[in-house]
Amino acid sequence: MTGKELQKELTWKFPHIAKAAPKQMEEAAAFCEGYKAFLDNGKTERECVKIATEMLEKAGYTRFCASGQYRQGDKVYYVNREKSLIATTFGERPIREGVRINGAHIDSPRLDLKPNPMYEKDEIALFKTHYYGGVRKYQWATIPLAMHGVVVKKNGEVVELNLGEDPKDPVFCITDLLPHLSAEQNERKLKDGIKGEELNIVIGSIPYEDDEEIKEPIKLMALKLLNDRYGITERELLQAEIEFVPAQKARDVGLDRSMVGAYGQDDRVCAYTALMAEIDTKQPVYTTVTILTDKEEIGSQGNTGLDSNYVGDYIRYLAELEGADPKEVFYNSICLSSDVNAAFDPTFSQAYDPRNSCYINKGCVLTKYTGARGKSGASDASAELMAKVIAMMDQEGVYWQIGELGAVDVGGGGTIAKFVASMNIDVVDLGVPILSMHSPFELASKLDVLSAYLAFKAFYKN
Ligand code: MN
Ligand code: MN
Numbered sequence: 001m002t003g004k005e006l007q008k009e010l011t012w013k014f015p016h017i018a019k020a021a022p023k024q025m026e027e028a029a030a031f032c033e034g035y036k037a038f039l040d041n042g043k044t045e046r047e048c049v050k051i052a053t054e055m056l057e058k059a060g061y062t063r064f065c066a067s068g069q070y071r072q073g074d075k076v077y078y079v080n081r082e083k084s085l086i087a088t089t090f091g092e093r094p095i096r097e098g099v100r101i102n103g104a105h106i107d108s109p110r111l112d113l114k115p116n117p118m119y120e121k122d123e124i125a126l127f128k129t130h131y132y133g134g135v136r137k138y139q140w141a142t143i144p145l146a147m148h149g150v151v152v153k154k155n156g157e158v159v160e161l162n163l164g165e166d167p168k169d170p171v172f173c174i175t176d177l178l179p180h181l182s183a184e185q186n187e188r189k190l191k192d193g194i195k196g197e198e199l200n201i202v203i204g205s206i207p208y209e210d211d212e213e214i215k216e217p218i219k220l221m222a223l224k225l226l227n228d229r230y231g232i233t234e235r236e237l238l239q240a241e242i243e244f245v246p247a248q249k250a251r252d253v254g255l256d257r258s259m260v261g262a263y264g265q266d267d268r269v270c271a272y273t274a275l276m277a278e279i280d281t282k283q284p285v286y287t288t289v290t291i292l293t294d295k296e297e298i299g300s301q302g303n304t305g306l307d308s309n310y311v312g313d314y315i316r317y318l319a320e321l322e323g324a325d326p327k328e329v330f331y332n333s334i335c336l337s338s339d340v341n342a343a344f345d346p347t348f349s350q351a352y353d354p355r356n357s358c359y360i361n362k363g364c365v366l367t368k369y370t371g372a373r374g375k376s377g378a379s380d381a382s383a384e385l386m387a388k389v390i391a392m393m394d395q396e397g398v399y400w401q402i403g404e405l406g407a408v409d410v411g412g413g414g415t416i417a418k419f420v421a422s423m424n425i426d427v428v429d430l431g432v433p434i435l436s437m438h439s440p441f442e443l444a445s446k447l448d449v450l451s452a453y454l455a456f457k458a459f460y461k462n
Contacts, residue, residue: 014362014401017447018258021399025258028450031276032260035449036250038272039262040165043245044148045083045294045304048106048268052085052275052292053077059279061087066317073283078314083107083294083304086314087278089460091287096324098332099315101289101425102277102456103306103416104270104339105296108263109133109438111140111199113149113242118203118234120219125204127172129244131196133297138193139439144171145201149242151232159230161240164247171247172201201244246440253443259360260449265442267296269432269449270338277456284460287318289333296339296416306419315423327424334385335427336459337417338452340444341365341403343433351410358403358433360445364452365403366390367429372412379421381428389428389459396458399451403433430455 001009017024042048056077064076070090077087084106091099111129119126131137146164153159164171176194177185185193207217208224223234232240250262271292278290295305303310312326315333319326344357358365368386371378393400405413420427432452435443 014359015399016361017363017399017451018361024399024447024450028446029257031450031453032446034276035269035272036260036262039250039260039264039268042106042268043108043146043165043264044110044243045107046150047148048271048292049079049082049085052087052106052271053079055275055279056087064088064314064317066320068321070321080310081304084310085292086311087275087288087290088318089278089281089284089288091284093286094324095287095318095322096328096332098286098329098334099289099318100284100286100460101291101311101333101335101420101427102274102338102459103291103293103311103335103420104274105267105294105416106271106292107133107294107297108245108266108268109135109297111135111145111201111244113237113240113244115238117237117242118219118222120216123205123207123218124202125218125222127201127203127244128197129199129201131199132243134438136191136439137196137199138176138190140199141174141176141194143173143440144247145173145244146171146247147242147244149240151230151236151240151242153232153236157231159232161230161242163229172203172244174199174201248441258447259443259445261441261443263440263442265432265434265444266340266437267338267431269340269434269444270452273432273449273453274338274456276453277460280457281460285462286460288460289315289318293416299414300416300419306416311420312423330424333425334388335417335420335425336389336456337379337415337420337427337429338431338456339367339415339429340431340434340437341367341429342405342437343435343443343445345435351406353404353407356402356404357406358401360433360435360443361447362401362433363399363448364393364430364455365401365433365448367403367405367431370405370412370414370417370429372414373409377412377414377418379417379427381417382426385426385428389430392458392462393455395462396454398454398458399447400430400455401433 064078204222208221246263253259253261300307369378369380
């Protein structure tokens with residue numbers, strides 16, 4: 001045997017999909033049109049639940065009923081407090097033999113308003129914010145921001161806010177110093193380039209005019225305009241949930257339009273592909289449990305996150321439908337913790353181990369473990385599970401790769417995997433490589449987005 005032949009037989013390199021399967025480029029571009037629309041219409045967890053519900057109902061899903069009678073192929077969904085959602089297609093095998101779970105998260109890093117947000121300083125009206133999730137604060141200044149949220153008024157009326165997305169809407173902005181005056185700020189460490197208490201959003205500059213002198217007339221004007229539009233007062237703001245997110249739309253990136261650039265692709269890229277795979281699965285072998293969850297970016301705590309019992313309770317309901325022991329269902333189930341990973345970035349290559357990183361255009365990325373330092377906080381998937389999931393993808397010709405989140409000891413991160421594992425369910429992370437993750441404009445390859453969808457379909461098929 002020649003060295004070349006032996007090399008072909010023994011070594012392995014993940015191919016660039018555009019070289020290995022150029023036909024997928026057209027399919028990926030078409031698939032990502034729907035994906036971009038999902039990103040533009042779902043910039044908060046609540047909005048994602050709303051769109052997902054519409055998509056599911058259009059596809060024939062009905063609200064799950066714990067005392068219902070379901071047959072193979074029936075499709076149901078369940079909503080937890082308007083912020084997380086589970087969809088199911090009943091499978092051929094009894095639930096006792098386990099369910100196939102695919103969990104992605106629909107919350108993304110953003111700027112929440114503080115409970116008492118509005119103030120006037122030096123004749124400018126501003127909002128105080130408290131960032132949500134891991135943000136590099138300097139990235140959030142001097143970009144157009146949109147306001148999204150929900151206010152429950154004193155009379156119980158629920159008002160939904162959405163301002164800054166329509167091209168005719170005004171937008172909002174956090175200021176930064178000009179280079180001419182930033183000599184002192186330039187000496188700060190990058191993490192303090194913009195500090196948490198400097199993430200103040202400019203919302204107005206015109207005073208409320210009155211013959212009598214009033215205190216804080218610019219704040220009053222801003223409040224009046226908010227009241228004109230939404231009928232809310234400062235007191236009602238205190239009890240609201242208001243989130244500021246980048247105002248720009250999802251765009252094609254690159255001369256070849258090979259990438260999608262958008263806010264919130266972590267993890268709506270997995271949420272959208274998981275949802276589409278769920279909808280397109282008609283007669284699965286095992287019952288599917290597609291989860292779009294909240295609160296992942298702050299550690300999954302809270303009753304709409306994976307560290308609550310809501311997913312376990314749902315699976316218990318499924319078990320009860322056929323009198324199965326939930327413990328047996330958990331033990332026999334498999335879960336994909338579908339979340340993004342850090343794509344190798346040639347500009348910042350020192351943060352990665354090039355042999356163990358994922359790359360854009362090489363397919364969805366299987367991440368055996370996440371965590372930090374010595375795998376702390378990880379759910380390390382077993383060799384058996386890795387083999388099983390890879391076999392499912394290979395059988396359907398899905399392009400996949402492996403990757404760790406950056407080089408050892410550079411940082412780290414976690415996903416919902418450990419919370420799924422704590423229910424005694426086999427779980428592994430699978431997702432899409434992302435450049436500039438957690439920034440206001442993240443990049444993903446269209447071919448990888450398609451690969452995730454195909455992987456999720458393969459997972460439900462087998
Ligand atoms: Mn994520
Ligand atoms: Mn994240």
